[in-house]
Amino acid sequence: MNHGSDTLGRSIMDGLRMTFGFALGAFTFGIVYGTAAHVQGMGDEQTLVLSFTAFAGAAQFAVLPFWNDPLPLLAIALSAGLVSTRNILMGLTLTPILRQMSPLHRLVGIWLLVDATWALTMRERHRADVGVLYLTCSLTLLVTWMAGVALGVSLPGVLDPVTQEALGYGGITFLFLILLMVARSRIGPVLPWLVAAAAAVAADHFLDPQFSLIIGVGAGALTGLILPERADG
Numbered sequence: 001m002n003h004g005s006d007t008l009g010r011s012i013m014d015g016l017r018m019t020f021g022f023a024l025g026a027f028t029f030g031i032v033y034g035t036a037a038h039v040q041g042m043g044d045e046q047t048l049v050l051s052f053t054a055f056a057g058a059a060q061f062a063v064l065p066f067w068n069d070p071l072p073l074l075a076i077a078l079s080a081g082l083v084s085t086r087n088i089l090m091g092l093t094l095t096p097i098l099r100q101m102s103p104l105h106r107l108v109g110i111w112l113l114v115d116a117t118w119a120l121t122m123r124e125r126h127r128a129d130v131g132v133l134y135l136t137c138s139l140t141l142l143v144t145w146m147a148g149v150a151l152g153v154s155l156p157g158v159l160d161p162v163t164q165e166a167l168g169y170g171g172i173t174f175l176f177l178i179l180l181m182v183a184r185s186r187i188g189p190v191l192p193w194l195v196a197a198a199a200a201v202a203a204d205h206f207l208d209p210q211f212s213l214i215i216g217v218g219a220g221a222l223t224g225l226i227l228p229e230r231a232d233g
Contacts, residue, residue, distance in 0.1 A: 011129040015136025018124075022116040026141045027148040029057055033064075034152020040067050044153040051149045055112060055142060059083045082218055090118040094134075097121065101131050112138035195223040 030051070037047040042064075054060060059080040066076050091098075091113060098106050109131075117137040124130055199219035207215070 007129060008132060011132040012136050015133045016140055018120050018133075019116070019137040019140045022120075022137075023140050023144040026057070026116075026145040030145045030148020030150075031152040031155065032148075033057065033060060034149040035155050036061075036064060036152075037067070037149075038153050038156045040064055041069075042067050047153050048146070048149060052142075052146060055114065055145065056080070056084060057114075057145065086115075087113055090115070093122065094118065097125065097130055097134060101135075105131070105135060109134060109138065112142055114138070114141060116141060195219050 033051070034047055037060075038044065042050075050060065062079045062083045063076045066072050066079065091110065094109070094113070098109055101109060112135075117134060120137050121130060121134040124133055127133060196219055199215050203215040
């Protein structure tokens with residue numbers, strides 16, 4: 001009689017188990033982001049609300065250098081948009097799974113779409129309970145990310161200025177790991193990532209770091225658009 005609840009419980013436990021390593025990473029980088037945002041001058045409440053509503057670590061790190069008064073809204077929008085373009089393709093591949101969910105769960109699933117849960121879900125996409133698995137993985141990462149950010153905004157009061165400044169550069173490491181993960185998981189060709197890195201390094205000699213990031217991501221995105229489609233197999 002409890003077969004349905006047993007299946008649901010097993011799906012949730014599987015999701016928690018598969019997400020454990022990614023959750024540790026989300027917690028760690030949440031701490032780095034919370035600290036970096038505080039050092040950059042973002043209010044702690046702003047940091048927490050943005051981290052919860054956006055839930056986009058790479059994009060949040062990308063726009064952090066722009067967080068000055070007055071806010072350069074166009075630069076922030078371009079930077080976040082360029083870094084997040086991969087979500088369009090990930091969302092399209094998840095369409096069959098999202099269609100199986102209720103409207104509310106579908107909205108939650110779209111909101112919580114990140115690289116790690118996408119990769120795990122696509123690996124397990126033939127499971128009958130893949131929707132439950134996806135939401136479990138996503139919510140686990142959201143909770144651990146927010147826990148890390150909450151801890152991060154409280155750390156500057158106990159850290160010395162040198163350590164705070166060092167943590168502020170953690171976003172560069174985070175973005176590098178995102179690029180490495182995407183390249184190694186063979187999501188698309190590697191050439192756009194190489195072009196992005198070369199363009200960013202070249203622009204860094206002439207522009208501020210935040211603008212070199214935009215140029216690098218833009219160059220990589222343009223390369224991806226003009227490359228011919230590659231047949232699978």
